[in-house]
Amino acid sequence: MLLPARLSAPPPGWARYADVVVVGSGIAGLTAALRIREALATADRGSADPTVLVVTKDQLSAGSTQWAQGGIAAALGPEDTPEEHLRDTLLAGAGVCDPEAVRVLVTEGPEAVRELIALGAAFDRDPAGMLALTREGGHHRDRIAHAGGDATGAEIQRALVAAIRAHPDIEVIEHAMALDLIPGADGGVAGVTLHVLGEGQRDGVGAVHCRAVVLASGGLGQVFAATTNPAVATGDGTALALRAGAVLRDLEFVQFHPTVMWLGGDSRGQQPLISEAVRGEGAFLVDDAGVRFLQGEHELADLAPRDVVAKAIKRRMRDRGSDHVWLDARHFGAAKWERRFPTILATCRAHGVDPVTDLIPVVPACHYASGGVVTDLVGRTSVPGLYACGEVACSGVHGANRLASNSLLEGLVFARRIAAHLGDALPPRREPAPDRRTPGLVAPAARDRIQATTSALVGVLRSADGLARATGELVEVCALAATDEPAAAAWESTNLLTVAAALVTAAAAREETRGSHWREDFADADDAWRGHLDLTLEPTAGGSRISSTFRPSLDHSPLLVPEGSA
Ligand code: SIN
Secondary structure: OEEOOOOOOOOOOEEEEOOEEEEOOOHHHHHHHHHHHHHHHHOOEOEOOOOEEEEOOOOOOOOOHHHOOOOEEOOOOOOOOHHHHHHHHHHHOOOOOOHHHHHHHHHHHHHHHHHHHHHOOOOOEOOOOOEOEEOOOOOOOOOEEOOOOOOHHHHHHHHHHHHHHHOOOEEEEOOEEEEEEEEEOOOOEEEEEEEEOOOHHHOEEEEEEOOEEEEOOOOOHHHOOEEOOOOOOOOHHHHHHHHOOOOEEOOOOEEEEEEEEOOOOOOOEEOOEOOHHHHHOOOEEEOOOOOOOOEOOEOOHHHOOHHHHHHHHHHHHHHHOOOOEEEEOHHHHHHHHHHHOHHHHHHHHHOOOOOOOOOEEEEEEEEEEOOEEEOOOOOEOOOOOEEEOHHHEEOOOOOOOOOOOHHHHHHHHHHHHHHHHHHHOOOOOOOEOOOOOOOOEEOHHHHHHHHHHHHHHOOOOEOHHHHHHHHHHHHHHHHHOEEOOOOHHHHHHHHHHHHHHHHHHHHHHOOOOEOOEOEOOEOOOOHHHOEEEEEEEEEOOOOEEEEEEEEEOOOOOOOOOOOOOO
16 A cells, blocks of 8 residues: 655754663563663673663553553463463464464563562462462463452553662653654664653754664554554554564454443543453353353353454344443452452443443454564564564564463563663664655544544454455545644654554455454455565655565464364
8 A cells, every 4th residue: 555655753953862762661661671771781881871761652651551451461370381371372373473482472471470570560469378360361271460450550550660760770751752763874773753742951853862772662552443542552663663664564463352341332542441351250241132142152152362252242243233242240249349350340330330230331442453563582673773572563472363461471571582682782873874755744633534444444344345445545544634744643643544554455465364353255264374464665656655475474383273263
């Protein structure tokens, strides 16, 4: 798909240097900053004092980590093993995980969680003082550690923010949007251009020159009209990396969380999540006639992997002509609701539903990007000096469908790996290259149309016809909504358009149904498609074009996908 304008950040009003810039402040970004500072301080760098700068678009705690409810998955229980965690992860990933990356995740995960606990994150414990572990969709063991009942992300974020604030040698700039990377003369990264609001001397657009940029900027949920993601999740890192020449992978695998509270058909923006852990503790789904429709769909019934559950819900809604289904957890009783799910209880009540006595209306909504910027096992992207971890990255651990609660773990494990790598091999400082690109941004007013297009035509159910219509809509947005006004909101809408275009390109190319990518016109998984779609931005005479290349999967394990889940 053609994007008509190429971008260039406006000339910087100020400039400075840091060894490493971390973009983003969730579990991946803050862990990376802490560990990189430690790794650089330990490495032999003569007398130079390492400088690590964290930049974040809003406040330190505004990203998706804060909102994570269910928990963090790791083989921490006495009966569990990394091998079993690996098996569940590969199975959910539907044949397109990178097995080596998954092995890293599950073997280094338990230690990474213990370190998080040592840093001060307080997880829930059983009466004997052992970590309380629960189960979520696709897991065959209880391996989800949680905090505050259903406020795991908030507790992790609290602990990490406290550690960052207490660290004298890590600098933070809040309300700083990363606009674009500064190219180096050799094609690598020489720095990052920021748009900063309200930082006195550093107000407005500025340049930070550095040796390495670590993208930990989170997801892209706001490309859809309704999502569990907070307002900051506008795919900035994904779009910026694509513009810088990085390869994106598996972008079509956008995960729709099965149980998001239904607030009415035209509800937009961030929607309340009803954690899978609620089903993990025994809640079940029923249709408008009270029928439990997941039994018979999958051996794990209501705890099947989330693509299976989301598709079953969508099918049931379509067959019954209803706009949502119901989650029944009334049998928990008030005491269990208050102890185990206090956040969800309060949210439901705030919306006029008391889950102790009422069914909760739920519907699938955009939740997580399983794909993103391709990285290797130490977080390197295809652009020298650019690293990525957390939701913005595609490390290979999620494949076509992320296993529940593996996302916090991925952020933790791969941030540590980037730090270890930078401690050993910090890239050289690069001379910035002259930037000859022409400006071109999309007006903020285009945002609603972009979101409406992706929600209607690139959501849970996709078809060639719908994707062609989506492409047409986005091309029109490109043509009609150009602006010369370089406000942060215009960069956001440009990033949303870029991500939407990349998503449509990948979804149209993959002519099969696999994991969280569901094509109505290609209803089955096709072995010929067992692999990845890599996306790059190619310059053309009139602007730039997103092109895709197919790469076979490294996961050759037999696919034990149960009936009905393809
Ligand atoms: C949930 O609590 O259901 C979300 C967990 C996840 O997305 O991994």
